[in-house]
Amino acid sequence: MGEPAVEFRDVSLQYRLLSERGIVSFKEWVIRRLTSKMTYQELIALSHVSVSVEKGRALGVIGHNGAGKSTFLRLAAGILVPTEGVAIMRGRLAPVIELGLGFEAELTGRENIFFNGALLGRSKAEMATRVDEIVEFAELADFIDQPIRTYSTGMVARLAFAVATTVDAQVLLLDEVLSVGDESFRRKCNERLESFRQAGVTILLVSHDLGAVQSICDEAVWLEHGLIRGHGPASEIVALYRTSVGDEAVVGGAVAPVSVVPT
Amino acid sequence: MVSITQIPILVNSADEKFSSIKELRDLFNNSHLLMNLVQRDLTVRYKRSVIGFFWTMLNPLLLMIILTIVFSTIFRFAGIEHFETYFLSEYLVFGFFSQTTTTAMGSMGWNASLMKRVRVPKSIFAISTTISGLVNLALAYIPLFAIMIVRGAPVCSTVLILPLSFLIIAMFTLGVSLLLSALAVYFDDVQQMWQVGTIGLMYLTPIIYPISIIPERWLWLIRINPLTQLFKLARDPVYNCALPSAHVFTASLVVSVVTLGVGWVVFNRLARGFYLHI
Numbered sequence: 135m136g137e138p139a140v141e142f143r144d145v146s147l148q149y150r151l152l153s154e155r156g157i158v159s160f161k162e163w164v165i166r167r168l169t170s171k172m173t174y175q176e177l178i179a180l181s182h183v184s185v186s187v188e189k190g191r192a193l194g195v196i197g198h199n200g201a202g203k204s205t206f207l208r209l210a211a212g213i214l215v216p217t218e219g220v221a222i223m224r225g226r227l228a229p230v231i232e233l234g235l236g237f238e239a240e241l242t243g244r245e246n247i248f249f250n251g252a253l254l255g256r257s258k259a260e261m262a263t264r265v266d267e268i269v270e271f272a273e274l275a276d277f278i279d280q281p282i283r284t285y286s287t288g289m290v291a292r293l294a295f296a297v298a299t300t301v302d303a304q305v306l307l308l309d310e311v312l313s314v315g316d317e318s319f320r321r322k323c324n325e326r327l328e329s330f331r332q333a334g335v336t337i338l339l340v341s342h343d344l345g346a347v348q349s350i351c352d353e354a355v356w357l358e359h360g361l362i363r364g365h366g367p368a369s370e371i372v373a374l375y376r377t378s379v380g381d382e383a384v385v386g387g388a389v390a391p392v393s394v395v396p397t
Numbered sequence: 398m399v400s401i402t403q404i405p406i407l408v409n410s411a412d413e414k415f416s417s418i419k420e421l422r423d424l425f426n427n428s429h430l431l432m433n434l435v436q437r438d439l440t441v442r443y444k445r446s447v448i449g450f451f452w453t454m455l456n457p458l459l460l461m462i463i464l465t466i467v468f469s470t471i472f473r474f475a476g477i478e479h480f481e482t483y484f485l486s487e488y489l490v491f492g493f494f495s496q497t498t499t500t501a502m503g504s505m506g507w508n509a510s511l512m513k514r515v516r517v518p519k520s521i522f523a524i525s526t527t528i529s530g531l532v533n534l535a536l537a538y539i540p541l542f543a544i545m546i547v548r549g550a551p552v553c554s555t556v557l558i559l560p561l562s563f564l565i566i567a568m569f570t571l572g573v574s575l576l577l578s579a580l581a582v583y584f585d586d587v588q589q590m591w592q593v594g595t596i597g598l599m600y601l602t603p604i605i606y607p608i609s610i611i612p613e614r615w616l617w618l619i620r621i622n623p624l625t626q627l628f629k630l631a632r633d634p635v636y637n638c639a640l641p642s643a644h645v646f647t648a649s650l651v652v653s654v655v656t657l658g659v660g661w662v663v664f665n666r667l668a669r670g671f672y673l674h675i
Contacts, residue, residue, distance in 0.1 A: 149670065150670075159584055159585060159586045160580065160583075160584035160586050160587050160590065161586060161590075163583075163584060208513075208672075211515075211516055212516040213512075213513065213514070213515065213516050213672075214672060215669075229514070229515060229516075231513075231514050231515075232510065232513065232514045236510060236511045236514060236515070238437055238441065240440070240441045241437065241440060241441070245440070248433070249433050249437055252429055252430040252432075252433035253430060253433075253511060253515050253517065254515055255426075255427070255430070255515075255516070257429060258429065
Protein backbone atom coordinates (compact mmCIF):
# COMPACT_ATOMS: atom_id res chain seq x y z
CA MET A 135 0.00 0.00 0.00
CA GLY A 136 3.01 2.29 0.27
CA GLU A 137 3.43 5.11 2.71
CA PRO A 138 0.38 6.35 4.58
CA ALA A 139 -1.21 9.58 3.33
CA VAL A 140 -1.53 10.97 6.82
CA GLU A 141 1.03 10.22 9.47
CA PHE A 142 1.11 11.65 12.98
CA ARG A 143 4.12 10.46 14.94
CA ASP A 144 3.83 11.16 18.64
CA VAL A 145 2.39 14.60 18.01
CA SER A 146 1.93 16.99 20.93
CA LEU A 147 0.87 20.59 20.94
CA GLN A 148 1.04 22.69 24.02
CA TYR A 149 0.79 26.36 24.72
CA ARG A 150 2.23 28.46 27.44
CA LEU A 151 -0.45 30.80 28.72
CA LEU A 152 -0.34 33.54 31.26
CA SER A 153 -2.35 32.19 34.15
CA GLU A 154 -3.96 35.53 34.80
CA ARG A 155 -6.24 35.40 31.84
CA GLY A 156 -7.07 39.06 32.02
CA ILE A 157 -3.72 40.33 30.81
CA VAL A 158 -4.45 41.75 27.42
CA SER A 159 -2.98 45.14 28.10
CA PHE A 160 0.58 45.99 27.23
CA LYS A 161 0.86 48.45 30.11
CA GLU A 162 -0.18 45.80 32.59
CA TRP A 163 2.22 43.30 31.09
CA VAL A 164 5.12 45.73 31.47
CA ILE A 165 4.22 46.40 35.11
CA ARG A 166 3.98 42.68 35.90
CA ARG A 167 7.22 42.06 34.12
CA LEU A 168 8.96 44.70 36.21
CA THR A 169 7.50 43.49 39.46
CA SER A 170 8.19 39.92 38.24
CA LYS A 171 4.79 38.60 39.09
CA MET A 172 4.27 36.38 36.09
CA THR A 173 3.08 32.83 36.26
CA TYR A 174 2.48 30.65 33.27
CA GLN A 175 0.29 27.70 32.78
CA GLU A 176 0.77 24.90 30.32
CA LEU A 177 -2.18 24.16 28.13
CA ILE A 178 -2.04 20.82 26.40
CA ALA A 179 -4.14 20.77 23.26
CA LEU A 180 -2.92 17.43 21.98
CA SER A 181 -0.73 14.92 23.72
CA HIS A 182 1.36 12.16 22.11
CA VAL A 183 -1.01 11.39 19.30
CA SER A 184 0.11 8.80 16.79
CA VAL A 185 -2.21 8.03 13.91
CA SER A 186 -1.65 7.00 10.36
CA VAL A 187 -4.18 6.77 7.59
CA GLU A 188 -3.55 4.72 4.46
CA LYS A 189 -4.19 6.29 1.08
CA GLY A 190 -7.85 6.24 0.08
CA ARG A 191 -9.17 5.61 3.59
CA ALA A 192 -11.50 7.93 5.49
CA LEU A 193 -10.82 8.74 9.12
CA GLY A 194 -13.40 10.33 11.39
CA VAL A 195 -12.33 12.33 14.42
CA ILE A 196 -14.85 12.50 17.25
CA GLY A 197 -14.91 13.72 20.82
CA HIS A 198 -16.31 16.43 23.04
CA ASN A 199 -15.84 20.12 22.43
CA GLY A 200 -12.30 21.04 23.36
CA ALA A 201 -11.03 17.50 23.07
CA GLY A 202 -8.54 18.50 20.38
CA LYS A 203 -10.45 17.64 17.21
CA SER A 204 -9.99 20.96 15.48
CA THR A 205 -6.39 21.12 16.64
CA PHE A 206 -5.87 17.72 15.05
CA LEU A 207 -7.25 18.92 11.72
CA ARG A 208 -5.29 22.18 11.78
CA LEU A 209 -2.09 20.30 12.47
CA ALA A 210 -2.87 18.15 9.46
CA ALA A 211 -3.49 21.24 7.37
CA GLY A 212 -0.17 22.75 8.44
CA ILE A 213 -1.91 25.73 10.00
CA LEU A 214 -0.47 24.72 13.35
CA VAL A 215 2.91 23.17 13.97
CA PRO A 216 3.39 20.55 16.70
CA THR A 217 5.59 21.38 19.65
CA GLU A 218 6.71 17.75 19.72
CA GLY A 219 6.57 14.96 17.20
CA VAL A 220 6.02 15.11 13.47
CA ALA A 221 2.94 15.46 11.32
CA ILE A 222 3.39 14.39 7.72
CA MET A 223 0.84 14.65 4.95
CA ARG A 224 1.60 12.99 1.64
CA GLY A 225 -0.36 14.46 -1.21
CA ARG A 226 -2.06 17.65 -2.19
CA LEU A 227 -4.34 18.95 0.53
CA ALA A 228 -7.80 20.42 0.19
CA PRO A 229 -8.72 21.98 3.52
CA VAL A 230 -12.43 22.63 3.93
CA ILE A 231 -12.34 24.42 7.26
CA GLU A 232 -14.77 27.11 8.44
CA LEU A 233 -16.40 27.78 5.12
CA GLY A 234 -17.14 31.29 3.98
CA LEU A 235 -14.33 32.99 5.82
CA GLY A 236 -11.92 34.88 3.65
CA PHE A 237 -14.52 36.18 1.28
CA GLU A 238 -14.38 39.87 0.53
CA ALA A 239 -17.85 41.46 0.47
CA GLU A 240 -16.93 44.15 -2.04
CA LEU A 241 -15.47 41.78 -4.61
CA THR A 242 -17.64 39.86 -7.06
CA GLY A 243 -18.23 36.14 -6.78
CA ARG A 244 -15.80 35.53 -9.61
CA GLU A 245 -13.06 37.70 -8.05
CA ASN A 246 -13.62 35.91 -4.77
CA ILE A 247 -13.15 32.54 -6.44
CA PHE A 248 -9.69 33.60 -7.58
CA PHE A 249 -8.87 35.27 -4.28
CA ASN A 250 -9.93 32.20 -2.32
CA GLY A 251 -8.01 29.97 -4.71
CA ALA A 252 -4.89 32.03 -4.02
CA LEU A 253 -5.46 31.64 -0.28
CA LEU A 254 -5.59 27.90 -0.77
CA GLY A 255 -2.33 28.02 -2.69
CA ARG A 256 -3.77 27.45 -6.14
CA SER A 257 -2.47 29.25 -9.17
CA LYS A 258 -4.47 31.62 -11.32
CA ALA A 259 -4.13 29.28 -14.28
CA GLU A 260 -5.53 26.38 -12.29
CA MET A 261 -8.46 28.44 -11.04
CA ALA A 262 -9.18 29.66 -14.57
CA THR A 263 -9.68 26.09 -15.76
CA ARG A 264 -11.97 25.36 -12.80
CA VAL A 265 -14.03 28.51 -12.52
CA ASP A 266 -16.94 27.38 -14.70
CA GLU A 267 -17.21 24.11 -12.83
CA ILE A 268 -17.25 25.98 -9.51
CA VAL A 269 -19.97 28.38 -10.64
CA GLU A 270 -22.07 25.52 -11.93
CA PHE A 271 -21.75 23.47 -8.77
CA ALA A 272 -22.62 26.48 -6.61
CA GLU A 273 -25.61 27.23 -8.88
CA LEU A 274 -24.64 30.88 -9.07
CA ALA A 275 -24.33 31.46 -12.82
CA ASP A 276 -26.63 34.50 -12.73
CA PHE A 277 -24.95 36.18 -9.78
CA ILE A 278 -21.29 35.42 -10.22
CA ASP A 279 -20.36 38.94 -11.36
CA GLN A 280 -22.23 40.62 -8.51
CA PRO A 281 -20.45 41.64 -5.31
CA ILE A 282 -20.65 39.01 -2.57
CA ARG A 283 -22.42 41.43 -0.24
CA THR A 284 -25.57 40.97 -2.33
CA TYR A 285 -25.50 37.19 -1.72
CA SER A 286 -27.55 35.32 0.85
CA THR A 287 -25.81 33.23 3.51
CA GLY A 288 -26.75 30.09 1.65
CA MET A 289 -25.26 31.36 -1.59
CA VAL A 290 -21.98 32.21 0.13
CA ALA A 291 -21.88 28.78 1.75
CA ARG A 292 -22.45 27.07 -1.60
CA LEU A 293 -19.75 29.11 -3.28
CA ALA A 294 -17.32 28.41 -0.43
CA PHE A 295 -17.92 24.67 -0.56
CA ALA A 296 -17.61 24.67 -4.35
CA VAL A 297 -14.29 26.56 -4.30
CA ALA A 298 -12.85 24.38 -1.55
CA THR A 299 -13.78 21.07 -3.13
CA THR A 300 -13.42 21.70 -6.86
CA VAL A 301 -9.80 20.69 -6.89
CA ASP A 302 -7.53 17.78 -7.65
CA ALA A 303 -6.58 16.75 -4.17
CA GLN A 304 -5.24 13.63 -2.55
CA VAL A 305 -6.21 14.49 0.99
CA LEU A 306 -9.46 16.17 1.94
CA LEU A 307 -9.71 17.81 5.36
CA LEU A 308 -13.26 18.46 6.51
CA ASP A 309 -14.26 20.35 9.62
CA GLU A 310 -17.96 20.27 10.47
CA VAL A 311 -18.93 21.35 7.03
CA LEU A 312 -21.57 18.84 6.14
CA SER A 313 -24.21 20.94 7.83
CA VAL A 314 -24.11 23.79 5.34
CA GLY A 315 -26.89 24.76 2.99
CA ASP A 316 -30.35 23.37 2.53
CA GLU A 317 -31.38 19.75 2.12
CA SER A 318 -30.78 19.54 -1.62
CA PHE A 319 -27.37 21.18 -1.41
CA ARG A 320 -26.39 18.92 1.44
CA ARG A 321 -27.22 15.96 -0.74
CA LYS A 322 -25.01 17.41 -3.44
CA CYS A 323 -22.17 17.81 -0.95
CA ASN A 324 -22.51 14.22 0.09
CA GLU A 325 -22.46 13.10 -3.54
CA ARG A 326 -19.28 15.04 -4.05
CA LEU A 327 -17.75 13.43 -0.97
CA GLU A 328 -18.70 10.05 -2.32
CA SER A 329 -17.03 10.82 -5.63
CA PHE A 330 -13.86 11.80 -3.78
CA ARG A 331 -13.99 8.46 -2.00
CA GLN A 332 -14.45 6.64 -5.29
CA ALA A 333 -11.43 8.47 -6.70
CA GLY A 334 -9.29 7.19 -3.84
CA VAL A 335 -8.91 10.46 -1.99
CA THR A 336 -7.94 10.21 1.67
CA ILE A 337 -10.43 11.95 3.94
CA LEU A 338 -10.14 13.36 7.45
CA LEU A 339 -13.53 14.30 8.85
CA VAL A 340 -14.02 16.13 12.12
CA SER A 341 -17.64 16.06 13.15
CA HIS A 342 -20.17 15.93 15.93
CA ASP A 343 -22.49 14.19 13.52
CA LEU A 344 -21.84 10.60 14.57
CA GLY A 345 -24.15 9.30 11.85
CA ALA A 346 -22.08 11.01 9.19
CA VAL A 347 -18.84 9.67 10.66
CA GLN A 348 -20.27 6.18 10.68
CA SER A 349 -21.54 6.32 7.12
CA ILE A 350 -18.58 8.10 5.53
CA CYS A 351 -15.56 6.88 7.45
CA ASP A 352 -13.77 3.54 7.52
CA GLU A 353 -12.08 4.21 10.81
CA ALA A 354 -12.39 6.70 13.63
CA VAL A 355 -10.30 8.29 16.34
CA TRP A 356 -11.89 9.31 19.61
CA LEU A 357 -10.10 12.16 21.31
CA GLU A 358 -10.51 13.17 24.91
CA HIS A 359 -8.55 15.95 26.63
CA GLY A 360 -6.00 15.84 23.86
CA LEU A 361 -5.39 12.11 24.19
CA ILE A 362 -6.48 9.26 21.98
CA ARG A 363 -9.17 7.36 23.86
CA GLY A 364 -9.87 4.95 21.04
CA HIS A 365 -8.92 4.20 17.46
CA GLY A 366 -10.47 1.53 15.27
CA PRO A 367 -13.29 0.78 12.84
CA ALA A 368 -15.68 3.71 12.70
CA SER A 369 -18.77 1.84 13.82
CA GLU A 370 -17.03 0.39 16.87
CA ILE A 371 -15.53 3.66 18.02
CA VAL A 372 -18.77 5.54 17.49
CA ALA A 373 -20.58 2.91 19.53
CA LEU A 374 -18.04 3.15 22.35
CA TYR A 375 -18.28 6.92 22.30
CA ARG A 376 -22.05 6.82 22.43
CA THR A 377 -21.97 4.50 25.41
CA SER A 378 -19.56 6.76 27.23
CA VAL A 379 -21.61 9.85 26.53
CA GLY A 380 -24.64 8.02 27.86
CA ASP A 381 -22.78 6.86 30.98
CA GLU A 382 -21.50 10.30 31.74
CA ALA A 383 -24.95 11.77 31.51
CA VAL A 384 -26.12 9.20 34.05
CA VAL A 385 -23.11 9.53 36.32
CA GLY A 386 -23.45 13.27 36.18
CA GLY A 387 -26.68 12.76 38.04
CA ALA A 388 -28.56 15.09 35.78
CA VAL A 389 -32.05 14.31 34.68
CA ALA A 390 -30.62 14.35 31.20
CA PRO A 391 -32.80 12.31 28.90
CA VAL A 392 -30.38 9.89 27.31
CA SER A 393 -31.98 8.90 24.11
CA VAL A 394 -28.81 7.60 22.52
CA VAL A 395 -29.01 3.84 22.46
CA PRO A 396 -25.68 2.02 22.34
CA THR A 397 -25.49 -0.13 19.26
CA MET B 398 4.05 20.10 -18.99
CA VAL B 399 3.56 18.55 -15.60
CA SER B 400 -0.05 18.38 -14.54
CA ILE B 401 -0.92 19.66 -11.11
CA THR B 402 -1.88 16.30 -9.71
CA GLN B 403 1.56 14.91 -10.32
CA ILE B 404 3.26 17.42 -8.08
CA PRO B 405 3.48 15.96 -4.59
CA ILE B 406 2.63 18.62 -2.07
CA LEU B 407 3.61 17.72 1.42
CA VAL B 408 3.11 19.11 4.83
CA ASN B 409 5.97 17.90 6.90
CA SER B 410 6.11 19.57 10.27
CA ALA B 411 9.63 18.28 10.88
CA ASP B 412 11.17 21.04 8.82
CA GLU B 413 8.98 23.81 10.16
CA LYS B 414 9.97 25.55 13.29
CA PHE B 415 8.58 28.96 12.44
CA SER B 416 12.06 30.19 11.83
CA SER B 417 12.62 33.47 10.08
CA ILE B 418 14.14 31.68 7.13
CA LYS B 419 11.27 29.27 6.72
CA GLU B 420 8.86 32.19 6.73
CA LEU B 421 10.86 33.78 3.92
CA ARG B 422 10.63 30.63 1.85
CA ASP B 423 6.92 30.40 2.57
CA LEU B 424 6.45 33.98 1.46
CA PHE B 425 8.29 33.30 -1.75
CA ASN B 426 6.03 30.34 -2.46
CA ASN B 427 3.02 32.53 -1.77
CA SER B 428 3.99 35.50 -3.94
CA HIS B 429 0.88 34.78 -5.97
CA LEU B 430 -1.26 35.23 -2.85
CA LEU B 431 0.62 38.43 -1.99
CA MET B 432 -0.32 39.88 -5.38
CA ASN B 433 -3.92 38.90 -4.77
CA LEU B 434 -3.99 40.59 -1.37
CA VAL B 435 -2.61 43.81 -2.81
CA GLN B 436 -5.06 43.60 -5.68
CA ARG B 437 -7.90 43.10 -3.22
CA ASP B 438 -6.87 46.18 -1.21
CA LEU B 439 -6.58 48.34 -4.28
CA THR B 440 -9.74 47.05 -5.95
CA VAL B 441 -11.81 47.69 -2.87
CA ARG B 442 -10.32 51.16 -2.59
CA TYR B 443 -10.36 52.38 -6.15
CA LYS B 444 -12.71 50.29 -8.23
CA ARG B 445 -16.11 51.18 -6.89
CA SER B 446 -15.74 54.90 -7.32
CA VAL B 447 -18.17 56.64 -9.62
CA ILE B 448 -15.86 58.66 -11.84
CA GLY B 449 -13.18 56.08 -11.43
CA PHE B 450 -9.55 56.92 -10.98
CA PHE B 451 -9.88 60.73 -10.94
CA TRP B 452 -12.42 60.60 -8.20
CA THR B 453 -9.91 58.91 -5.95
CA MET B 454 -7.50 61.77 -6.61
CA LEU B 455 -10.08 64.30 -5.47
CA ASN B 456 -9.89 63.38 -1.81
CA PRO B 457 -6.13 63.86 -1.35
CA LEU B 458 -6.32 66.93 -3.57
CA LEU B 459 -8.98 68.56 -1.37
CA LEU B 460 -7.05 67.64 1.75
CA MET B 461 -3.90 69.16 0.34
CA ILE B 462 -5.75 72.32 -0.66
CA ILE B 463 -7.07 72.74 2.86
CA LEU B 464 -3.63 72.18 4.36
CA THR B 465 -2.13 74.56 1.84
CA ILE B 466 -4.56 77.31 2.81
CA VAL B 467 -4.01 76.70 6.51
CA PHE B 468 -0.24 76.61 6.37
CA SER B 469 0.39 79.29 3.81
CA THR B 470 -1.96 81.88 5.27
CA ILE B 471 -2.64 81.14 8.94
CA PHE B 472 0.37 79.34 10.37
CA ARG B 473 3.30 80.94 8.67
CA PHE B 474 6.95 80.42 9.26
CA ALA B 475 9.13 83.26 8.09
CA GLY B 476 11.76 82.50 5.51
CA ILE B 477 10.19 79.42 4.01
CA GLU B 478 9.17 79.76 0.44
CA HIS B 479 6.39 77.55 -0.93
CA PHE B 480 5.50 76.36 2.51
CA GLU B 481 2.86 73.96 1.20
CA THR B 482 5.50 72.10 -0.78
CA TYR B 483 7.85 72.08 2.19
CA PHE B 484 5.12 70.63 4.35
CA LEU B 485 3.41 68.24 1.92
CA SER B 486 6.66 66.69 0.66
CA GLU B 487 7.14 65.14 4.10
CA TYR B 488 3.53 64.95 5.18
CA LEU B 489 2.74 62.48 2.40
CA VAL B 490 5.41 60.00 3.47
CA PHE B 491 4.45 60.50 7.10
CA GLY B 492 0.86 59.68 6.10
CA PHE B 493 2.13 56.53 4.40
CA PHE B 494 4.08 55.56 7.52
CA SER B 495 1.30 56.16 10.03
CA GLN B 496 -1.44 54.67 7.86
CA THR B 497 0.53 51.57 6.93
CA THR B 498 1.59 50.80 10.49
CA THR B 499 -1.96 51.33 11.78
CA THR B 500 -3.57 49.28 9.03
CA ALA B 501 -1.02 46.49 9.45
CA MET B 502 -1.96 46.20 13.13
CA GLY B 503 -5.64 46.09 12.27
CA SER B 504 -5.04 43.57 9.50
CA MET B 505 -3.99 40.93 12.03
CA GLY B 506 -7.49 41.13 13.48
CA TRP B 507 -9.35 41.29 10.18
CA ASN B 508 -7.40 38.40 8.74
CA ALA B 509 -7.48 36.29 11.88
CA SER B 510 -10.12 34.08 10.32
CA LEU B 511 -7.88 33.47 7.32
CA MET B 512 -4.94 32.54 9.50
CA LYS B 513 -7.07 30.01 11.34
CA ARG B 514 -8.47 28.52 8.21
CA VAL B 515 -5.66 28.25 5.74
CA ARG B 516 -1.95 27.91 5.88
CA VAL B 517 -0.60 31.35 5.07
CA PRO B 518 2.65 33.02 6.03
CA LYS B 519 1.48 35.44 8.70
CA SER B 520 3.79 38.25 7.69
CA ILE B 521 2.05 38.41 4.33
CA PHE B 522 -0.58 40.82 5.66
CA ALA B 523 1.90 43.43 6.87
CA ILE B 524 3.76 43.12 3.58
CA SER B 525 0.68 43.47 1.40
CA THR B 526 -0.45 46.47 3.47
CA THR B 527 2.93 48.11 2.88
CA ILE B 528 2.79 47.46 -0.86
CA SER B 529 -0.77 48.82 -1.19
CA GLY B 530 0.34 51.83 0.86
CA LEU B 531 3.20 52.42 -1.56
CA VAL B 532 0.81 52.46 -4.51
CA ASN B 533 -1.41 54.98 -2.71
CA LEU B 534 1.64 57.07 -1.85
CA ALA B 535 2.83 57.18 -5.44
CA LEU B 536 -0.63 58.22 -6.61
CA ALA B 537 -0.75 61.02 -4.03
CA TYR B 538 2.15 62.70 -5.85
CA ILE B 539 -0.13 63.47 -8.80
CA PRO B 540 -2.17 66.07 -6.85
CA LEU B 541 1.01 67.24 -5.09
CA PHE B 542 2.76 68.04 -8.37
CA ALA B 543 -0.44 69.70 -9.59
CA ILE B 544 -0.46 71.97 -6.54
CA MET B 545 3.24 72.72 -6.94
CA ILE B 546 2.74 73.76 -10.56
CA VAL B 547 -0.26 75.92 -9.71
CA ARG B 548 1.65 77.62 -6.87
CA GLY B 549 4.68 78.16 -9.04
CA ALA B 550 7.05 75.87 -7.14
CA PRO B 551 9.70 74.28 -9.36
CA VAL B 552 9.35 70.55 -10.07
CA CYS B 553 12.91 69.37 -10.55
CA SER B 554 14.34 66.28 -12.19
CA THR B 555 15.64 65.22 -8.77
CA VAL B 556 12.18 63.79 -8.08
CA LEU B 557 13.29 60.85 -10.19
CA ILE B 558 15.17 59.59 -7.11
CA LEU B 559 11.86 59.26 -5.23
CA PRO B 560 11.31 55.53 -5.98
CA LEU B 561 14.58 54.80 -4.18
CA SER B 562 13.53 57.03 -1.28
CA PHE B 563 10.19 55.24 -1.09
CA LEU B 564 11.92 51.89 -1.02
CA ILE B 565 14.05 52.82 1.98
CA ILE B 566 11.11 54.42 3.80
CA ALA B 567 9.00 51.34 3.02
CA MET B 568 11.60 49.01 4.56
CA PHE B 569 11.52 51.03 7.77
CA THR B 570 7.72 51.15 7.72
CA LEU B 571 7.47 47.40 7.19
CA GLY B 572 9.84 46.74 10.08
CA VAL B 573 7.76 48.88 12.43
CA SER B 574 4.54 47.33 11.06
CA LEU B 575 5.75 43.81 11.75
CA LEU B 576 6.80 44.71 15.28
CA LEU B 577 3.55 46.45 16.08
CA SER B 578 1.25 43.92 14.45
CA ALA B 579 2.86 41.09 16.41
CA LEU B 580 2.41 43.03 19.65
CA ALA B 581 -1.14 44.00 18.73
CA VAL B 582 -2.10 40.33 18.56
CA TYR B 583 -1.13 39.89 22.18
CA PHE B 584 -2.22 43.19 23.64
CA ASP B 585 -5.41 45.12 23.01
CA ASP B 586 -4.04 48.50 23.96
CA VAL B 587 -1.15 48.63 21.53
CA GLN B 588 -3.34 50.08 18.79
CA GLN B 589 -4.58 52.91 20.98
CA MET B 590 -1.10 53.62 22.30
CA TRP B 591 0.19 53.81 18.75
CA GLN B 592 -2.48 56.36 17.85
CA VAL B 593 -0.97 58.66 20.43
CA GLY B 594 2.51 57.57 19.40
CA THR B 595 2.06 58.63 15.77
CA ILE B 596 0.81 62.07 16.81
CA GLY B 597 3.85 62.45 19.06
CA LEU B 598 6.16 61.32 16.27
CA MET B 599 4.64 63.76 13.85
CA TYR B 600 5.53 66.69 16.11
CA LEU B 601 8.94 65.22 16.87
CA THR B 602 9.74 65.36 13.18
CA PRO B 603 10.21 68.66 11.37
CA ILE B 604 7.26 68.12 9.04
CA ILE B 605 5.02 71.12 9.64
CA TYR B 606 7.71 73.37 11.07
CA PRO B 607 11.30 74.21 10.11
CA ILE B 608 13.93 72.65 12.36
CA SER B 609 15.26 76.17 13.05
CA ILE B 610 12.40 76.96 15.45
CA ILE B 611 13.51 74.24 17.88
CA PRO B 612 15.42 75.58 20.91
CA GLU B 613 19.02 74.38 21.13
CA ARG B 614 18.49 72.24 24.24
CA TRP B 615 15.70 70.20 22.64
CA LEU B 616 17.42 69.71 19.32
CA TRP B 617 18.85 66.32 20.27
CA LEU B 618 15.32 64.98 20.58
CA ILE B 619 14.61 65.78 16.95
CA ARG B 620 18.01 64.45 15.90
CA ILE B 621 17.64 61.02 17.48
CA ASN B 622 14.25 60.57 15.86
CA PRO B 623 14.99 58.29 12.90
CA LEU B 624 12.11 59.81 10.93
CA THR B 625 13.94 63.14 10.77
CA GLN B 626 16.67 61.76 8.52
CA LEU B 627 14.42 59.26 6.80
CA PHE B 628 11.88 61.79 5.59
CA LYS B 629 14.58 64.05 4.18
CA LEU B 630 14.81 61.40 1.48
CA ALA B 631 11.39 62.59 0.35
CA ARG B 632 11.73 66.32 0.99
CA ASP B 633 15.15 67.02 -0.51
CA PRO B 634 14.38 65.93 -4.07
CA VAL B 635 10.94 67.57 -4.14
CA TYR B 636 11.37 70.77 -2.13
CA ASN B 637 15.10 71.48 -2.21
CA CYS B 638 15.69 70.27 -5.76
CA ALA B 639 18.65 68.31 -4.41
CA LEU B 640 19.58 64.70 -4.02
CA PRO B 641 19.72 63.54 -0.38
CA SER B 642 23.23 63.86 1.01
CA ALA B 643 25.37 60.76 1.41
CA HIS B 644 25.02 61.13 5.16
CA VAL B 645 21.21 61.20 5.06
CA PHE B 646 21.18 58.34 2.61
CA THR B 647 23.50 56.07 4.60
CA ALA B 648 21.91 56.83 7.96
CA SER B 649 18.42 56.12 6.61
CA LEU B 650 19.47 52.94 4.91
CA VAL B 651 21.17 51.57 8.02
CA VAL B 652 18.24 52.45 10.27
CA SER B 653 15.75 50.93 7.83
CA VAL B 654 17.62 47.68 7.33
CA VAL B 655 18.15 47.23 11.08
CA THR B 656 14.49 48.03 11.84
CA LEU B 657 13.28 45.59 9.21
CA GLY B 658 15.62 42.89 10.50
CA VAL B 659 14.54 43.33 14.11
CA GLY B 660 10.86 43.49 13.12
CA TRP B 661 11.20 40.32 11.09
CA VAL B 662 12.88 38.29 13.81
CA VAL B 663 10.55 39.49 16.58
CA PHE B 664 7.48 38.88 14.42
CA ASN B 665 8.48 35.32 13.68
CA ARG B 666 9.32 34.67 17.31
CA LEU B 667 5.89 35.82 18.42
CA ALA B 668 4.02 34.31 15.47
CA ARG B 669 4.01 30.89 17.05
CA GLY B 670 1.59 31.95 19.76
CA PHE B 671 -0.74 33.89 17.48
CA TYR B 672 -3.19 31.07 17.11
CA LEU B 673 -4.34 31.30 20.70
CA HIS B 674 -4.80 35.05 20.63
CA ILE B 675 -6.47 35.82 17.33
